[in-house]
Amino acid sequence: MPRNTLNRQLNMVQDEILILGSMVEQATRAAVGTLKSRDLREAKLVFEQDQIINEKRFAIENAILILMATQQPMARDLRTLAALLEVNTELERMGDYAKGIAKVTLRMGNAEVNLPMVEINQMAELAVGMLHRALSAFIEENANLAVAIPKEDDRIDELFNTAYSKILHEMVANPSTIDNVNLALWVIHNLERMADRVSNICERTVFIATGELFEMDGMDEEDLNV
Amino acid sequence: MEDMNQPSKYAIETRGLNIFYGDFQAVKDISLQFERNRITAIIGPSGCGKSTVLRAFNRMNDFVPSAHATGEVLYHDQNINHPSVDAVQLRRLIGMVFQKPNPFPKSIYDNIAWGAKMNGFRGNTDDLVEETLRQAALWDEVKDNLKKSALALSGGQQQRLCIARALAVRPEIILMDEPCSALDPIATLKIEDLMRELSQNYTIIIVTHNMQQAARASDYTAFFTMDTDRSGIMVEYNETSLIFTKPKDQRTEDYITGRFG
Amino acid sequence: MNQMEPKTFGSNQEMQDAEKNFLHRRHQRARLAQSVFQLTTLLAVIFLAALLVTVVNKSMGYVVVENKVDPSTLSDRPLSELNNTELAQILRENLRKNRVRTLERAGFLEDQSQSTLVQLVETEIIQPEVVESYNLFPSLIKRSKIKADAASTYPNAKVEFRYWLNGTFLTNSMASQPELAGVRSALLGSLQLILITILTAFPIGVGAAIYLEEYASHKSRINRLIQTNIDNLAGVPSIVYGILGLALFVRALQPFTSGALFGVDGQNGRTILSAGLTMALLILPILIINAQEAIRSVPDSLRQASYGLGATRWQTIWHHVLPGAMPGILTGTILAISRAIGETAPLIVVGASTFITSDPTGPFSSFTALPIQIYNWTTRPQPAFQHIAAAAILVLLIALLSLNAAAILLRNRFAKRV
Ligand SMILES: Nc1ncnc2c1ncn2[C@@H]1O[C@H](COP(=O)(O)OP(=O)(O)OP(=O)(O)O)[C@@H](O)[C@H]1O
Ligand SMILES: [Mg+2]
Numbered sequence: 001m002p003r004n005t006l007n008r009q010l011n012m013v014q015d016e017i018l019i020l021g022s023m024v025e026q027a028t029r030a031a032v033g034t035l036k037s038r039d040l041r042e043a044k045l046v047f048e049q050d051q052i053i054n055e056k057r058f059a060i061e062n063a064i065l066i067l068m069a070t071q072q073p074m075a076r077d078l079r080t081l082a083a084l085l086e087v088n089t090e091l092e093r094m095g096d097y098a099k100g101i102a103k104v105t106l107r108m109g110n111a112e113v114n115l116p117m118v119e120i121n122q123m124a125e126l127a128v129g130m131l132h133r134a135l136s137a138f139i140e141e142n143a144n145l146a147v148a149i150p151k152e153d154d155r156i157d158e159l160f161n162t163a164y165s166k167i168l169h170e171m172v173a174n175p176s177t178i179d180n181v182n183l184a185l186w187v188i189h190n191l192e193r194m195a196d197r198v199s200n201i202c203e204r205t206v207f208i209a210t211g212e213l214f215e216m217d218g219m220d221e222e223d224l225n226v
Numbered sequence: 227m228e229d230m231n232q233p234s235k236y237a238i239e240t241r242g243l244n245i246f247y248g249d250f251q252a253v254k255d256i257s258l259q260f261e262r263n264r265i266t267a268i269i270g271p272s273g274c275g276k277s278t279v280l281r282a283f284n285r286m287n288d289f290v291p292s293a294h295a296t297g298e299v300l301y302h303d304q305n306i307n308h309p310s311v312d313a314v315q316l317r318r319l320i321g322m323v324f325q326k327p328n329p330f331p332k333s334i335y336d337n338i339a340w341g342a343k344m345n346g347f348r349g350n351t352d353d354l355v356e357e358t359l360r361q362a363a364l365w366d367e368v369k370d371n372l373k374k375s376a377l378a379l380s381g382g383q384q385q386r387l388c389i390a391r392a393l394a395v396r397p398e399i400i401l402m403d404e405p406c407s408a409l410d411p412i413a414t415l416k417i418e419d420l421m422r423e424l425s426q427n428y429t430i431i432i433v434t435h436n437m438q439q440a441a442r443a444s445d446y447t448a449f450f451t452m453d454t455d456r457s458g459i460m461v462e463y464n465e466t467s468l469i470f471t472k473p474k475d476q477r478t479e480d481y482i483t484g485r486f487g
Numbered sequence: 488m489n490q491m492e493p494k495t496f497g498s499n500q501e502m503q504d505a506e507k508n509f510l511h512r513r514h515q516r517a518r519l520a521q522s523v524f525q526l527t528t529l530l531a532v533i534f535l536a537a538l539l540v541t542v543v544n545k546s547m548g549y550v551v552v553e554n555k556v557d558p559s560t561l562s563d564r565p566l567s568e569l570n571n572t573e574l575a576q577i578l579r580e581n582l583r584k585n586r587v588r589t590l591e592r593a594g595f596l597e598d599q600s601q602s603t604l605v606q607l608v609e610t611e612i613i614q615p616e617v618v619e620s621y622n623l624f625p626s627l628i629k630r631s632k633i634k635a636d637a638a639s640t641y642p643n644a645k646v647e648f649r650y651w652l653n654g655t656f657l658t659n660s661m662a663s664q665p666e667l668a669g670v671r672s673a674l675l676g677s678l679q680l681i682l683i684t685i686l687t688a689f690p691i692g693v694g695a696a697i698y699l700e701e702y703a704s705h706k707s708r709i710n711r712l713i714q715t716n717i718d719n720l721a722g723v724p725s726i727v728y729g730i731l732g733l734a735l736f737v738r739a740l741q742p743f744t745s746g747a748l749f750g751v752d753g754q755n756g757r758t759i760l761s762a763g764l765t766m767a768l769l770i771l772p773i774l775i776i777n778a779q780e781a782i783r784s785v786p787d788s789l790r791q792a793s794y795g796l797g798a799t800r801w802q803t804i805w806h807h808v809l810p811g812a813m814p815g816i817l818t819g820t821i822l823a824i825s826r827a828i829g830e831t832a833p834l835i836v837v838g839a840s841t842f843i844t845s846d847p848t849g850p851f852s853s854f855t856a857l858p859i860q861i862y863n864w865t866t867r868p869q870p871a872f873q874h875i876a877a878a879a880i881l882v883l884l885i886a887l888l889s890l891n892a893a894a895i896l897l898r899n900r901f902a903k904r905v
Contacts, residue, residue, distance in 0.1 A: 002484055002485065002486075003483070003485055072438055073483065074441070074470050074482040074483050074484070075470060075471060075473055075478075075479050076479060076483055077483045078470075078471060079471065210472075211471065211472025212472075284795065286791065286794065286795065289790075289791075291704050291706055292706075314797050314798075315797065316797075317794060317795055317796065317797040318796065318797030319797075321795065321796070322791075322795035324788060324791060324792065324795070326788060328791065328792045330789065330792065330793075330807065340796075340806065341797065344796065344797070344798045344799075345796070388792070391792075391796065392795070392796065395796050395797055
């Protein structure tokens, strides 16, 4: 089978994407962890390491462009590279969300704040899990797996709503800490957005496999002709 | 041919076309419709019968003694394989540009004037030469040297001259069999631009090995491949934008992603 | 050439040595091949030179001429200074009555031109005879010995240097004395014959080649049979063509070839026309094969281009195939004509005369040709005939070369049109 060069380089880019993905996962977990531990050194580290994620994203983008220019991919190869480009951007954004959460910790410092940590932790775990499986499905180009993942978003939305009302209550109950509690809204928003972006990755997976592009969140199974 | 002027939806259409070289079936059951004023590319692996099919459209296969065809090639609703069809007139109406530029060993001017004269052209030859050379985007390069031998031109210029020569006999359809395979990339792009320009007035069918070229230059693409018995079949025919981004057939996919064979 | 050790590339010494050895052997073989080809070329050149040298050697040299009657006994002044009356007087005094009467049949001797009279005196009375002749090389090297020998053996003879190929040789017709014989009628015969040959063979040959290449299906059994036959006919010995010509043109088509059909008073079919047609038959296969080759060498892409524009078969042939093939066809024609002009055997069979003193008057006249004349002369015992045969060979060669030159000019004009 010809096209060994293209295959090899494509695999390399996919590996890099997986690495980028795990960097994002790790950053998210660490950032959410610092909310509880208030380990400001750790938070600062997460905040700064986003720079590494950004650089990796540019390196991957560059590699994809070179592949497109030199190998002239067509059809599935072309779709794969276009999807990789998209996923690359999505992951970098997710990195930004993790960075935003770390920033929240830094803002709060050691102040005593009552946060809905149960929901936040659950959201983070769910989002990271979705991302992880979405990336696996993406690399395997497994549309069936990918289609299932965005549906877990409902659970995240539920948690978001619960956390949201808890935060509002806390604001009303303890107006003195409103500044810091307000920052918690930022955290749950970031986590919720992160899950949305996972859906985008799943959309790209279906795109690679079928060539079809459509919006996935809030979609019933019957609509996905996979 | 009575109904030569009756409009038909397609410029040319084949129905169940089979072409044989002796006992060997070169292509099998080809049914294709070529849209008017569009560029259609035929792609496929070597030996799958692209040129054979193309030559069937202007009966150039007549010169291969062993070749014969069954099925229909409809042009103006007339099956051109019918013995009553005048192949000489047909070849004027369906012009051909070949893989290797093949200008006549005459001057640039005579290259263009000759075909027209043979077909009974009565008008002003100077005007015709200028007009077709302009259409073929060659005029500015040769206007001062019309008496120069066509063989002294570069390959790309020669090929454009061949296109101009084909235009000079006022065809409706232009068949091109790998017209750029002997040309450098710039000359190739020039010809592709030219094809786009010409498609306003002509129907163009191009056979090419260069998938990028088919992708760049054509509106529709037909993918041919070889069946298990080595005869050519048509696998997929669709808009070029679809063939090259999401082909329906796995064989097309394999071929255009370069994973054929 | 300097025999420097050639440089080779590579870092490994052992490999380098092996490779050097191998290279050396390859170069050696290449040089050997080159020398073999040089040698063969050299041989060809030597043969050609030897041919030319022998012919030229024989065609000029010293001759010892002895007169039957010493011109000084006829008159104290040189003949050329005498007037008509004096010359006629000499003729009347020295010739027998009968001879004079024969000579005067057309008119009084006095009324003929002075130069004719001088010639008559020379041929009828003085009768110079070449008693001894030498080739060019001996003449150049042993000049004084020749003169001394001549003086002792033939005290009355004169020694002079003679170009056997001279003006009178070209303008004189056949004669029984070598000194007086010329090639005029043979040359004219050859030229007329070749003209007829070309005019028949060229159109027929080219036509047949066009049919076989452009129209005939290469698959049909009949066409393949025809093709095989043509290929084989090219190798048939020329004498066979002579016999065919004899049966066909001389005998079967006698009314046509003798000119009787056209009201010409021809007695038999042994005419230039018969010979020309026989020669045409002889070169036809060569011509067809060459023309086919030339037509085949016209690239198919040109035909396709032409047909693709809606040209008919004939338009394609006439405008592209023939002009493209013409240089090759003409080259083939040159070769064929060269063959025809030198052929002897079929002419003998068809009935060329070996002794004819009058010029051919047209296609229906009897004739002789240069090779016949040469053949005839070389069979004569007198040494002088060998010299005029050599001179005739030179004439033949020159005729051949000029025909070829003309054809080459024509061919180049065709080639340049492209
Ligand atoms: N003149 C001929 N006689 C016999 N067989 C032929 C002839 N021309 C083509 N073929 C056969 O027909 C088949 C199709 O040939 P064709 O030239 O149409 O292929 P193609 O698709 O144009 O290939 P390529 O891309 O190499 O030009 C091949 O198997 C070829 O061997
Ligand atoms: Mg082809």
